[in-house]
Amino acid sequence: MIETERLYLRQWRVSDFAIFAEMNADLDVMKYFPKPLSPKVSDAIANKCSQLIKDKGWGFWAVSLKETDTFIGMVGLNEAHADMPFAPAVEIAWRLHKGYWGQGYATEATRASLNFAFDTLGFDEVVAFTAVINEHSQLIMQRIGMSNTQENFYHPMLDSNHRLAEHVLYKIIRQQWKSA
Numbered sequence: 001m002i003e004t005e006r007l008y009l010r011q012w013r014v015s016d017f018a019i020f021a022e023m024n025a026d027l028d029v030m031k032y033f034p035k036p037l038s039p040k041v042s043d044a045i046a047n048k049c050s051q052l053i054k055d056k057g058w059g060f061w062a063v064s065l066k067e068t069d070t071f072i073g074m075v076g077l078n079e080a081h082a083d084m085p086f087a088p089a090v091e092i093a094w095r096l097h098k099g100y101w102g103q104g105y106a107t108e109a110t111r112a113s114l115n116f117a118f119d120t121l122g123f124d125e126v127v128a129f130t131a132v133i134n135e136h137s138q139l140i141m142q143r144i145g146m147s148n149t150q151e152n153f154y155h156p157m158l159d160s161n162h163r164l165a166e167h168v169l170y171k172i173i174r175q176q177w178k179s180a
Contacts, residue, residue: 029096
């Protein structure tokens with residue numbers, strides 16, 4: 001478990017799944033994804049996240065508020081899919097329930113994830129990517145010290161004409177993180 005001032009980044013619980021499914025079905029939360037997810041697909045993702053944490057000791061952690069232990073989303077690290085043009089790489093990503101947007105939780109949790117990536121796991125670099133039109137996520141990337149590589153790419157799982165196809169790639173290296 002990773003602890004921040006206001007959050008726990010922890011292993012998934014069965015009780016998280018229903019809220020996660022609600023998030024993944026929400027049109028606002030999924031605005032920059034190809035489509036909302038069914039509860040079955042959402043549960044499969046949560047199970048996979050849980051298993052990866054069991055297997056590797058890290059991944060996309062469940063995030064809960066320390067004060068109430070309320071599940072608010074997921075944040076963490078993952079090995080990028082092999083078909084991504086920048087692979088192999090470790091990515092940082094997040095998805096929070098919209099009731100908790102705008103309170104700095106994503107920034108707080110991603111900073112803790114980067115600390116873990118560089119200090120505990122010893123990674124040299126972490127990347128993040130999102131659709132070009134997702135300016136909010138790009139602001140979070142900038143807040144945590146990541147830089148736009150200016151190496152936009154078309155997501156291999158989307159048709160090149162899809163509104164979300166073109167993605168930006170951000171990255172941060174250990175030396176940048178240590179000096180920030």
